[in-house]
Amino acid sequence: MRNAHLYSAAALYDEVIRRTRKTEQKVYLFFDEIQEVDAWEKCIHSLRVDLDCDIYITDSNARLLSGELVTYLVGRFVEFVIYPFSFSEFIELYRTTGADLDVREAVIGENQKDINIVLENIFFMELLRRGYVLTVGKVAGKEIDFVCVKQKKSCIFRSRICWLRKT
DSSP, X not given: OTTGGGOBHHHHHHHHHHHHTTOOSOXXXXXXXXXXXXXXXXXXXXXXXXXXXXXXXXXSOGGGGSGGGGGGGTTSOOOOOOOOOOHHHHHHHHHHTTSOHHHHHHXXXXXXXXXXXXXXXXXXXXXXXXXXXXXXXXXXXXXXXXEEEETTEEEEEOOOOOOOOOO
């Protein structure tokens, strides 16, 4: 909680101004999870007006730039959706790094017991990359992990990982 004092728009604004005061060049500001700052949109708007700057806001949740909040930034933002590595990119990285254990740990980590979830997420991201619109649903009372629609064609995906056991 080293930066807890910056959770208000005024405090964050003052800190950015203090740190950029002597800079005569364009400033590049990066904010992650800025929705944690009360009235963050006022801080961002003030910085945009008062500084020669580019502002980058990242968030793992699309909720930040949806609905009413986006009205504060109308005409002043470009949204980029950035996906994690695709399966093929991951394989390429894995081979390039010589099966580096750090890469494996970054992807799977402590999730050995939840490998089904990891694989389902990989599949989900791959379908998004290929242009499918994904929803969830039920058929005959059973959960469907993904209902996939692309160019008026649809398919249903139910993930099932089967492990072979010694009997």
